[in-house]
Amino acid sequence: MRLSQLFGKTQREIPAEADTISHQLMLRAGMIRQLTAGVYSYLPLALRSLHKIEDIIRDEMNKAGGQEICMPVLQPIELWEKSGRGASFGQSLFRLFDRKERELALGPTHEEVITDLVGRSVQSYRDLPLLLYQIQTKFRDEPRPRGGLVRVREFVMKDLYSFDTDAEGLDINYQKMIAAYKNIFSRCGLPVIIIEADSGAIGGKDSNEFMAVSEMGEDEIIYCESCGKAANAEKAQSLKVKADNSSPLPMEEVATPGYKTIEEVCRFLKINPVNTLKAVFYMADNEFVFVCIRGDVDVNEVKLKNMLHCVDLRMATEQEVAAEGIIAGFASPIGLKNVKIVADESVASGTNFVAGGNKNDLHIKNVNYPRDFKADIVADIALAAAGDGCTECSAKLLATRGVEVGHVFKLGTFLSEKMGAFYIDANGESKPIVMGCYGIGVGRLMAAIIDINHDDKGIIWPQNIAPYQVYVCPLFLEDTRVAEKAESLYKELENMGIEVLYDDRSESTGVKFNDADLLGIPLRITVSPRSLEKGCIEVKWRSEKKAELVPVDEAAKKIQEMLTVK
């Protein structure tokens, strides 16, 4: 490809809208262009890389026994009502009406469609196991798209769905997919860590995420260096510091004039947050919930939501709190009636806590659970934090951020039951198909790859997914020797089946080199009068500083060798 003909120009200045590296580089390299919030056009360079990523994914999916299919983006809303997940996707589901006023959704994912499809096709255990996948555009009306391709509303995703007769079969396929994913990310030049995850709106039991560790990541990862355990902060468990455990004393009122927050109360009473209980108020599907948790620990809303089995969870407003007769700032679970109380396990982790007095300017000392109040539910709803102890080995946990590039779920049978996907087993009994689903965000993956593989000059493509392998860069094109040699080398390499980007522009040396660095093509070939004098051309890896002189006659062969070996 001649650079002068390539659609998509490089830009020197960073568009103001981009503040993550991958977004900036993709815009500057002329790879993508935003149409509206979270919706992008992919220009040739980006599309070439995307296709390469897709081909790697395809290859690994096929090797694992997957069969590729294509499913509708337009999906009748009834399908979502049937699975019950329309509600959990909520506002994120793009909805539209056809001319007959029938409601449709733009598919945010394809579990419903495929379960319906497979349910109609599969009849016998002999038809299972079955692995089907698709690489397609999906739509989600995200509240806030961000980070360029990291979170968008229209995006290409690979989803594989596994169908088994039983949990053992699912386990096998689950492990098979994890192995395939490791291959995929490694072939893409992206180091990932596998962490435990919450399964969210998708539902299901076991769930793991593949995270690219990166500052631009939206997810917080809590991990243990000593034993290797790692989990999404939404899911992570941890050992909290020990609270006071002296023998329980009688409750005692204490005046705390105007001291409402945990810090204020602690400073005033000269105690530690670990020895306090705090109250947080939520509305769970319009039911008021009083959450009680130790003062030094924060509520993990994902855990809380899962525990309450609710669709919508939000903090209660001041009015809603007041309507329950609760005095914010001095709230107490003691003596509360007709309110659902959820306590974190941490409330039972010590004795003689300071809690609210449910009257203005009053707190109560020596509060003990369950002596002084009862909770409807006691569970782990605590947010794990860096510095907490690992539940496996007690070492101090660390935190980092990551981009979720892949996510695998054991769905089990809840979808197949709802959607009516059953098979007949060897005994002639009808049973629900056991499902798993395995996703990779392709565009986001490309962004993560760029984020990991760049320097201050630009992208450094891993060879496998680079849009082109070789950048032929003639200097001083007016020199006919240069022009002829560059041109012939370009054609020769192309004839050898090598993907070449040929910078045929009459730009200055600096411009060309800087664009070459920005675009990040792995191998740069410089053709110049200086090296031609010596009968050579220069070959340089994007990832390395030094160039190598190669005799002109051997150039093409040598380049081919370099590309093969690397």
Place this chain on the structure above:
RNA sequence: CGGGGUGUAGCGCAGCCAGGUAGCGCACCUGAAUGGGGUUCAGGUGGUCGGAGGUUCGAAUCCUCUCACCCCGACCA
């Protein structure tokens, strides 16, 4: 949805406070010189000033409404 910010040429920005013929840099076009890391000079093309309404002799500028985009939060496979 709450908070903050920004909309002026393909990109980055100034002009707005104090109303008076729309500017600068990059990019693009023409020409010349130069040229191994965004070189220089000269000339040139390109703008519904996000949109609508209002005030005014006159609005990028003041007022009202509105839309879009970005950031933080909420939310989110």
